[in-house]
Amino acid sequence: MTPHLLSISACCFGVAFLLYLLSALLYWVNPFAKAMEFRPPAALLARLGFASHTLAIVLRSLAQHEPPFINLLQGASFLAWVIVGLFLVMDWRLRLSGLGPFALPTGFAAIFLAAVLPGRSQSLVPALKSNSLYIHIGLSMLGLGCLALAFCAAVAYLAQERRLKRKRLPATLDRALSLDQADSVATVLVALGFACLTFGLILGGMAARSFWTGLWLVDPKVLISVVVWLIYGAYLYARGVVGWRGRETMVLIIWGFVIMVVGLVGVNLAGVSRHSPYSL
C-alpha cells in the first residue's frame, strides 16, 4: 500500500510542478497579450496545480506517518504549497490577480528546488520526533511562506512604482496591483509571517534546550533567523507604529527576504549548522 501511495503522490507532485510552471508562464504572457486576457486561465491552472499538490502532500504524509515538511525536499515542496495556497486564497477573496505574476514564479521556484534538491527520503532521527519540533518546523515554514509572498507584494509595489514614475501606462489588460493594495497586502503578510516566525523561534528554542547541549544560540541558522526576525520587526514598527510608508519600506521587506534565503541556503551548503543539512 505504501509504495503505491508514494508513487501516486510522486505523480501528483509532477503534475503540480508542470501546472505551476504553465501558470507562471501564462501570468507573464498576459502583459504582452493584446487580444485576450490570460489571467483567468493562469489562475485556473494554479488552482488545479494546487489541488494536485495538496493530494501529493496528503498522500505522502499518510504513507510516511509524518508531517509533510520534515526534510529539505518536503520543506521546499510545502513552502511552494503555502505560497500558492495563500495567493489563491487572497486572489479569491480580494481579487489580487496582479500578484500572480510574482507569486506563481516564486511558488514554482520553491517546487523546483524540491524537485532538484538532495534529501529524498531523509527523516528525523527517532529521538527528534516530537510534536513540539513538528510545530516548530511547521510554523517556521508557514512564516517563510507568508514572508515569501510579502516579498512578492513588495516587488509588485516596486514594479508598479517604477511604471508610474516612468509614466508608462499598463496595457489595459494588465491590471497591476495599485500601490496601496500592494502595500497593505505586504504589511498583512509580514505581520502574519512575523507571528509564525516568533512562535516558531520560541518553540525551536525550547526544543533546542532539550535536545542540544552547549551554546545553541550561536548556531548560524538561529542567528540568521534572529537577524531576519529583527528586520521584519523593524518594518512592522516603522509601518504600524510610526506610519512610515513608501518604497523604502518595501525595500526593507525585500532585503529581509533576500538575507533569509541567502543565509539559509548558504548555511545549508556550508553545513555549519547543527540543524539537519537536509532541512531548511
Next chain:
Amino acid sequence: MPLVLIGVNHRTTPVEVRERLALTPHHTVECVRSLHALDEVSECAILSTCNRTEVLAVRGEGCPEDPSGLLAALLDDPLDLSPYSYCHTDEDAVLHLFRVAAGLDSMILGEGQILGQVRSAMRQSDEAGGLGTVLTKLLQWSLAAGKRARAETRIGTGAVSVSSAAVELAKEIFGHLTGRTALILGAGETGELTLKLLSDAGVSSVVVTNRTYDRALRLSESLGGEAVRFDQLRDAMVRADIVIGSTGAPFPVVHADSVREVMRRRRQKPLFLIDIAVPRDIEPDVGLLDNVFLYNIDDLQAVVQQNLGDRHEEARKVEAILEEEAAGFLQWWQTLSLGPVLAGLQHRFEEIRVAELEKTMPRLSHLSEADREALELLTRGIVKRILKAPIAHLKSQAGEPSGAAYLEATRELFGLNGHCSRPRLAEESEDVLGDPREERDQ
C-alpha cells in the same frame, strides 16, 4: 426588405444644420407619432442626440423610393438636406444602427452614453406607438449588440479625456478612491472637472486653496469642500492624497523643497500630483522625489492618445461582432417573413383546389356521398404532397443567406404578393411554422 434609415450626424453635417434637427424627448414622441400616421410608414423610430438625428422606418405600402422626406419632415422651415444626409436600407441600415449603438460612429470612439440614448429613443418611439414587431426587435437587438461589443472587447475601456486619465492614474496608485482627500490649487476649468470625476470615483473630502482667500471660499462652497489659506498649502498637502494644480499663476507655486518637507511630514505616504495648469504650477523636479507621482498636462494627453489608439485597434473586433449580430437579426427577420409566405402558398393552392372541385362537381352528380368524400380527400392529399417538398425546403433555407431569394422567388412564381399581407393569414402562419419536428415525423 423595407427597412430604411435616414439621418445626419457629426461627420456629415455642421452643427448649424444638426441643431435644427435636434429634438427634445417630448418633441421626439410627437414627431414619431406624426411620421407613423403617414401611410407609407408602417413602423418608425427616431434617435436624436447632440451628434446625430436619425429616422428609422419600416416602409409601408406606396412608400416612395426616395425616403428623404421622412427626415425633412422634422424640420420647421424647409431646407435641402440632401448634401448632409445619408440613407441606408435593409442590411446596411441594420449594420449602421448596430455601429451607432456600439459607439463606433460616435465622436469619441467607443463612448458608452449612446447605449442609453438608443434605449431612450426606443422608449420614446414606443410611447408614440411607432414601434411594431420589426423595430422593437431591431432596437433591442442593437442594445444587446452594443453591450456585447463592450463586454467582449476593450472598445469602452481606458480614459479618453485628460480628467478621466487623471482619475485612472489615481486608481493605479490608491486602488479605490473612497475616503481619499483631494486638494485643488486655483480654479481652472479642467481642474474642476477632474475634481468632480474624482468625487464621483469616491474621493470624499475636498480642500480648496487660492491666492485670494475669498475666491477659495467661494469655490469651496460651489465644490462642497473646505477652503484653506494659501500660506497653509504645506499643511493641506500633508493631509491630501491627490493634489490638482490648476492656477493661472505665471510661475510654479509648488516647489521641490516644500514637497520634500511635506513628504517627510507625511512619512512618505504616496502623493499624486496632477498639474493641469499652463504655465505649470508644480516644479518638474518634484517628480524626482521618492513616492511622489507628478503628471502634467502632456503626460495625461499621452495617456489619452494611447487609449484612443487601443480603441481604434479594438474597433476592428467590434465590427466583426456587429456583422455577426446583424446576420443574426436578418435571420430572425427572414423567419418572420417565412410564415406569411408559407401560409400564402397553402392558401393559394387551397383556393385552386376548391375552385377546380367546384367547377367539376356539378358534372359528377352521379357519384355517391362517399365517393365525393373520397374525391375531396384525394385532392387534399395531392395538394399536400405537392407542397410538402417545397415547404420543407423553404423552412430549411430560412436561416441561410439564400433564404430571402427563395422566399422572393416563391412569392413571384405563385403570385403571393397580394396574399401575404392579409391579416387572417398571419394567424394561419403560426400553424404552418409549427413545430419543425412534426414535418419530419410525417
